[in-house]
Amino acid sequence: xxYSNQKVYLIHGYGSSTILLKSIENYLKKNKFVTVNYSYxxxxxxxxxxxxxxxxxxxxxxIDTVSFVTHxxxxxxxxxxxxxxxxxxxxPIIYRIVMITxxxxxxxxxxxxxxxxxxxxxxxPNVENMRTDSNSLANRLPLPLKSQVGVIVGEKSDSTGxxxxxxxxxxxxxxxxxxxxxxEKDFRIIHKSHTLITQSKETRRLVxxxxxxxxxxxx
Numbered sequence: 232x233x234y235s236n237q238k239v240y241l242i243h244g245y246g247s248s249t250i251l252l253k254s255i256e257n258y259l260k261k262n263k264f265v266t267v268n269y270s271y272x273x274x275x276x277x278x279x280x281x282x283x284x285x286x287x288x289x290x291x292x293x294i295d296t297v298s299f300v301t302h303x304x305x306x307x308x309x310x311x312x313x314x315x316x317x318x319x320x321x322x323p324i325i326y327r328i329v330m331i332t333x334x335x336x337x338x339x340x341x342x343x344x345x346x347x348x349x350x351x352x353x354x355x356p357n358v359e360n361m362r363t364d365s366n367s368l369a370n371r372l373p374l375p376l377k378s379q380v381g382v383i384v385g386e387k388s389d390s391t392g393x394x395x396x397x398x399x400x401x402x403x404x405x406x407x408x409x410x411x412x413x414x415e416k417d418f419r420i421i422h423k424s425h426t427l428i429t430q431s432k433e434t435r436r437l438v439x440x441x442x443x444x445x446x447x448x449x450x
Contacts, residue, residue, distance in 0.1 A: 282311025
């Protein structure tokens with residue numbers, strides 16, 4: 232594929248901004264990809280609203296093929312977009328998706344904060360959306376079944392967690408099992424925390440490899 236014929240949309244996570252994904256974006260541009268670093272209000276706006284806004288933006292961009300690089304809750308925004316795109320035969324082909332630390336099955340951190348009405352008031356609707364129970368939005372959003380998906384998550388170098396209050400291996404916010412979709416083409420754990428993983432040279436290399444080849448390559 233000629234990479235200039237598609238756009239790669241980068242989607243930041245909860246409480247973050249486009250700045251966090253700037254190093255990945257610059258690396259992709261250097262390697263001839265056309266990128267859009269998508270900005271949205273991750274605290275105020277419900278995931279479904281952000282997904283619908285992204286769907287409309289891509290429609291306006293009039294491109295044939297799109298790929299995505301998401302961080303954290305950005306993966307849920309991308310999955311929310313599918314609610315609209317799967318009903319639209321004119322929507323661009325969604326080719327490849329790299330999800331970095333995605334809470335695809337929610338996160339225990341959201342369970343904790345959503346249990347308090349005060350926290351929910353200040354932290355917005357998406358804390359509730361990222362609960363781990365089967366009825367949460369994170370567990371009900373469509374899956375990108377027609378796309379090639381790669382998932383990257385973090386843990387400490389000794390295979391333990393950054394957050395002692397989360398049982399087992401974790402990146403400080405979620406566990407590998409909370410990140411997996413079950414239909415991803417490739418999966419990789421690297422030794423970085425939930426936020427710092429976006430600044431890692433290894434993450435940039437993995438993202439580029441998957442967008443080019445549909446695999447993270449050899450470890």
